[in-house]
Amino acid sequence: YQMWQQTLLINTLAPVKMAEAFVSQLELGDKKLLVSITSQMGSIADNTSGGSILYRSSKAALNAAMKSVSLDLKARGFGVLVLHPGWVRTDMGGPQGLIDAKQSVTGMRNIIENFSAEQSGQFIKYDGSLLPW
Numbered sequence: 417y418q419m420w421q422q423t424l425l426i427n428t429l430a431p432v433k434m435a436e437a438f439v440s441q442l443e444l445g446d447k448k449l450l451v452s453i454t455s456q457m458g459s460i461a462d463n464t465s466g467g468s469i470l471y472r473s474s475k476a477a478l479n480a481a482m483k484s485v486s487l488d489l490k491a492r493g494f495g496v497l498v499l500h501p502g503w504v505r506t507d508m509g510g511p512q513g514l515i516d517a518k519q520s521v522t523g524m525r526n527i528i529e530n531f532s533a534e535q536s537g538q539f540i541k542y543d544g545s546l547l548p549w
Contacts, residue, residue: 449495502520
């Protein structure tokens with residue numbers, strides 16, 4: 417349970433605190449956009465294999481929190497992106513990952529650059545497709 421608390425602190429509470437800390441600065445800019453990196457493993461609808469309860473629950477909590485933040489900040493002109501980077505070949509993703517880091521980052525940067533208000537609070541994959549909550 418101590419590891420679970422640590423995982424929730426890093427994957428859920430820290431991004432929410434970062435959003436809270438930077439929102440007043442972002443309000444001064446032209447592009448009022450918060451971006452969180454989540455995981456498809458945080459999708460409750462997509463969880464057909466179980467396992468990884470600490471990670472899955474922390475990312476599901478992040479998704480729920482950022483959805484709420486998107487609604488809370490909408491009237492102030494903010495957008496919130498909740499992005500899944502894909503299964504990337506990294507130390508965490510392993511060598512069997514489906515894409516490399518360049519493809520993941522390029523896709524996410526494209527989504528950020530072309531952000532539209534309709535996307536705020538949605539769960540979006542690096543390639544622009546929507547993911548189920």
